[in-house]
């Protein structure tokens with residue numbers, strides 16, 4: 001390519017307000033960024049090595065997790081779900097007459113973010129808007145994505161000619177929350193039916209909101225460094241706020257007990273991670289007189305391996321061993337409200353079809369378009385990032 005449409009480098013803070021809102025801009029394409037997963041038995045170990053490189057995850061844990069993938073033919077459902085989400089986003093953009101191509105790239109498996117950035121550049125794109133399939137604030141869900149973009153832009157040498165911004169973390173956007181409201185309501189009715197069929201018409205039900213456990217040190221570093229969270233950390237506070245937002249919207253669930261629990265812990269047993277584990281929490285329920293459980297996969301956008309194994313296989317088994325009626329609520333997946341919500345988030349950031357109103361269903365949001373200083377710090381050392389007020393990638 002002889003001439004470029006944009007001058008080399010940019011000011012990442014141009015148009016960014018005090019509170020991290022970025023003025024609408026013109027984008028060439030959307031980048032749907034996700035985790036990635038294996039697509040066959042021979043991919044399983046290389047994928048797990050990609051995920052855990054430099055993370056100190058014991059080999060026994062990797063072998064254990066490999067069996068979850070092996071049982072599913074070595075295939076993670078996540079890639080198919082992302083293809084479906086990409087198609088649904090294209091459909092919704094098209095329906096609204098918005099001409100923005102959707103690219104898809106993963107952190108840990110093909111199509112890799114690095115290759116997608118090169119393809120985007122070769123196609124003449126100079127500014128992308130990234131949407132991630134992770135919605136809360138913590139290293140794994142926020143900074144790790146911003147870092148992988150930063151590192152790949154620097155490594156490909158595209159950092160001065162290809163700019164990537166990111167939509168805000170959208171845990172409390174109605175597009176993410178409302179599908180859960182519907183799903184929890186339906187699941188509650190199913191558990192009530194199961195109990196009725198067993199002659200336990202007024203059996204006590206508890207709602208377990210489940211999310212990915214993370215090291216407590218990562219939880220403490222989650223979110224902006226310069227903002228205090230009453231509930232210990234941005235990660236925990238965002239989840240608890242969402243639990244309340246969902247409970248408040250389901251009259252049928254009025255008065256039911258609920259709690260936030262954690263799943264999919266890895267790492268060394270000596271490192272503290274967020275607790276209680278969902279299986280331990282379930283084991284405590286019979287003693288409280290609980291006879292039915294609704295399991296809500298609040299930390300996830302689709303039914304990937306952490307959902308179909310850790311919840312549908314393990315947690316459901318724990319319930320059945322204890323004789324508890326149970327149902328797992330759906331993830332947003334390609335729910336029409338979720339898809340429309342993501343397109344709304346894109347429109348918040350674009351000059352054309354701009355949406356000025358920024359809905360948020362908790363009082364923590366709307367979250368920052370451009371992360372605050374030190375947001376979701378990498379406790380192992382600083383790497384180049386995008387989409388933070390302290391990002392340096394692409395600076396003139």
Ligand SMILES: CC1=C(CCC(=O)O)c2cc3nc(cc4[nH]c(cc5[nH]c(cc1n2)c(C)c5CCC(=O)O)c(CCC(=O)O)c4C)C(CCC(=O)O)=C3C
Pocket residue numbers: 035036037038048051052055057061062065076077078133134135138140141212213214215264265266267299300304305306
């Ligand atoms: C917060 C969070 C989310 C939610 C936000 C988001 O969605 O991003 C998430 C999602 C996912 N996690 C996934 C898979 C894995 N996560 C692992 C390991 C880890 N996850 C962590 C955190 C999170 N993970 C952490 C702190 C580790 C320890 C290692 C490290 O510090 O990085 C490992 C290694 C083996 C193990 O120990 O489990 C695997 C295989 C898949 C793909 C599933 C599929 O293939 O369908 C998805 C969507």
Ligand SMILES: [Fe+2]
Pocket residue numbers: 212
């Ligand atoms: Fe994970």
